[in-house]
Amino acid sequence: MGDYLSQIGELFAQYDVIGAFWVNIQLTFWAAIFSLVLGTVLALMRISPIASLQWAGTAYVNVLRNTPLTVIMTFMVLGVWTQLQISLSDDFATNFFRFAVVGLTVYHAAFVCEAIRSGVNTVPLGQAEAARAIGLSFLPAARLIILPQAFRGAIAPLGNTLIALLKNSTVAAAASVTTETSSLMRTMIEFNSSYIYAIFFMFAIGYVILVIPIGLLTTSLSTRLAVRR
Amino acid sequence: MSSQQSVLFDAPGPRARRAIALGNVVGAVVVLGIAALVLLELERKGQLSWDLWGPVFTANAWENYFIPGLQNTLRAAAFAIVGAVALGLVLGTGRLSHVRAVRWVCGVVVEFFRAVPVLLLMIFFWLLLGFNKVGDDPSFLAVVIALILYNGSVIAELVRSGVGNLPRGQSEAGLAIGLTRGQTLRSIQLPQALIAMLPALVSQLVVVLKDTALGQIIVYNELLRAAQIFGNGNGNNLQTLAVAAVIFIVINWLLTTVAQWLSRFLRGRTSGATAAGPGIGNPTVTAQGGTAPSAGASESVAR
Numbered sequence: 001m002g003d004y005l006s007q008i009g010e011l012f013a014q015y016d017v018i019g020a021f022w023v024n025i026q027l028t029f030w031a032a033i034f035s036l037v038l039g040t041v042l043a044l045m046r047i048s049p050i051a052s053l054q055w056a057g058t059a060y061v062n063v064l065r066n067t068p069l070t071v072i073m074t075f076m077v078l079g080v081w082t083q084l085q086i087s088l089s090d091d092f093a094t095n096f097f098r099f100a101v102v103g104l105t106v107y108h109a110a111f112v113c114e115a116i117r118s119g120v121n122t123v124p125l126g127q128a129e130a131a132r133a134i135g136l137s138f139l140p141a142a143r144l145i146i147l148p149q150a151f152r153g154a155i156a157p158l159g160n161t162l163i164a165l166l167k168n169s170t171v172a173a174a175a176s177v178t179t180e181t182s183s184l185m186r187t188m189i190e191f192n193s194s195y196i197y198a199i200f201f202m203f204a205i206g207y208v209i210l211v212i213p214i215g216l217l218t219t220s221l222s223t224r225l226a227v228r229r
Numbered sequence: 230m231s232s233q234q235s236v237l238f239d240a241p242g243p244r245a246r247r248a249i250a251l252g253n254v255v256g257a258v259v260v261l262g263i264a265a266l267v268l269l270e271l272e273r274k275g276q277l278s279w280d281l282w283g284p285v286f287t288a289n290a291w292e293n294y295f296i297p298g299l300q301n302t303l304r305a306a307a308f309a310i311v312g313a314v315a316l317g318l319v320l321g322t323g324r325l326s327h328v329r330a331v332r333w334v335c336g337v338v339v340e341f342f343r344a345v346p347v348l349l350l351m352i353f354f355w356l357l358l359g360f361n362k363v364g365d366d367p368s369f370l371a372v373v374i375a376l377i378l379y380n381g382s383v384i385a386e387l388v389r390s391g392v393g394n395l396p397r398g399q400s401e402a403g404l405a406i407g408l409t410r411g412q413t414l415r416s417i418q419l420p421q422a423l424i425a426m427l428p429a430l431v432s433q434l435v436v437v438l439k440d441t442a443l444g445q446i447i448v449y450n451e452l453l454r455a456a457q458i459f460g461n462g463n464g465n466n467l468q469t470l471a472v473a474a475v476i477f478i479v480i481n482w483l484l485t486t487v488a489q490w491l492s493r494f495l496r497g498r499t500s501g502a503t504a505a506g507p508g509i510g511n512p513t514v515t516a517q518g519g520t521a522p523s524a525g526a527s528e529s530v531a532r
Binding site for chain 1: 256442482485
C-alpha cells in the first residue's frame with residue numbers, strides 16, 4: 001500500500017498537475033471577465049425598448065447557446081485560424097490559448113446575458129411604478145431601485161454560469177490547448193495505465209475542490225442578499 | 230417581446246417614441262453594418278465561393294457524413310437521456326429518503342458527478358474501457374456513461390427541488406389520510422414533481438445533445454467529427470462546421486421552444502413550479518427554494 005502511494009507520488013512529481021489546473025483557472029478568469037462584459041452588453045440590448053437591438057441580442061443568444069461549445073472551439077482553430085488565417089499571437093501556445101478564451105467567451109456570454117436578464121425579471125413591476133410615483137426619473141429609478149434588486153437576483157444564475165465555465169474550460173482541448181487538465185490527464189493515463197483510477201480521482205477531486213466553494217459562496221450570497229418578497 | 234411591458238421602461242410618450250424610432254434605425258444600421266463587414270471580409274478571403282460551399286450540398290456529404298454523424302449523435306443522446314432519467318430518479322429519491330446513510334451516499338455521488346467536468350469522465354471511461362477491451366465501441370459507451378452520470382446527477386437535483394417546491398399541504402394531506410412517508414412520496418409528491426420537471430427535463434436534453442459533441446475528442450463518430458473529417462478532405466472546414474452548427478442550432482432551438490411551451494402548458498396541471506432549465510450547468514437551488522430559471526423561463530413561472 002505504502003509502495004503504491006509512493007509510486008503515485010512519483011507520478012505526480014513527474015507531471016505538472018498543478019500547472020495544468022492553473023491553465024484552466026487562467027482560461028476561466030479571462031473568459032469570465034470578457035463574457036461578463038459581452039453578456040452585460042447583450043442583456044442591455046435585450047431589455048432596451050429598441051426593437052432592432054432586441055432582435056440582434058435575441059439572435060445572438062439563440063444561436064450561441066444552442067451551439068455545442070466543442071463545435072465553437074473546433075471552429076476557432078480549423079475555421080478561423082487555419083482557414084481564415086487569423087492569428088492572435090505568433091507563439092503557438094499563446095495563440096491557441098487566446099482562441100480558447102475567445103471561444104469560451106462568445107459561448108458563455110449568451111448565458112451571462114440570460115442570467116442578468118433573469119435577474120431583471122425578478123424585480124416586480126410595482127417597484128418601477130413606485131419609483132416613478134415618488135418622482136424618480138429613468139436613471140435614478142434604474143440606479144437606486146431596479147438595478148440593485150436585479151443584481152441580487154442575478155447572483156445565483158451568474159454563479160451557476162461561472163461553475164459551468166470552469167468545467168467547460170477543459171473543452172479548450174478541442175482548441176489545441178495541450179497543457180490543460182483533460183489533455184494532461186489523458187497523457188498521464190496513456191503512459192501509466194495501471195494507475196488509471198488514481199490519476200482520474202486526483203483530477204476529479206481537484207475540480208470538486210474548485211467547484212464546491214464557488215457553489216457554496218454563490219448560494220450563501222444569494223440567500224443573504226435575497227430580496228424578501 | 231416588444232409588446233411586453235418592461236420593468237425598466239415606462240410606456241413611452243411621443244418624444245420617447247421618436248427617440249426609440251431613431252435608436253431603432255441607428256441600431257439596425259450598426260448591426261447590419263457589422264454583418265456586412267464580416268461578409269465583405271469573408272468574400273475578400275474567398276470564403277463565399279461555390280468551390281468551398283458546393284461540396285457541402287452534395288449527396289455524398291449528406292449520405293456519408295452529416296446524416297450518419299447526426300444518427301450517432303441522436304443515438305448517444307437518446308441512450309444518455311433515458312439512462313440519466315433512471316439514475317436521476319434513483320439518486321433523487323435517495324436524497325429524499327428518511328434513512329440518513331442513503332441520503333448521505335446519494336448526496337456525495339450527486340455532488341461529485343456535478344462537479345467533475347464531463348470531458349474528464351468521458352476520457353476516463355474511454356481509456357478504461359479501451360484498456361480492458363470492453364464492448365466493440367468504447368467511444369460510444371464512454372460518451373453515454375459519462376453523460377448518464379453527469380445528467381443523472383443534475384436530474385436528481387431536479388427531482389429533489391421539484392418535490393421541495395410542492396406546497397407543504399400536499400405531503401401533509403398524504404400523511405393525514407394515513408399514508409406512510411414513502412407512500413406519500415411515491416403516490417403524491419413524485420407524480421406532481423415529475424410533471425413540474427418536464428420542461429426542465431427537455432432543457433436538459435439540449436445539454437445532453439450539445440455535450441455529445443465532446444465525443445469528437447474521444448473519436449466518437451458523431452456529427453461534429455463527421456463534419457470535420459469531411460471538411461479536412463475538402464479543405465472547407467469553415468463551411469462544413471458552419472453546416473454542422475446550423476443542424477445543432479435548429480434541433481436545440483426546437484427543443485428549447487418545446488420546453489417553454491411545456492412550462493406554460495403544464496402550469497395549471499401541477500402544484501409545483503414548472504420552469505424550463507437554463508440549458509447550462511447545474512440548476513442551483515436559489516433562496517426561494519426553487520431552481521434558478523433562465524430568463525425565458527422565469528417569465529412563465531407563477532410567482
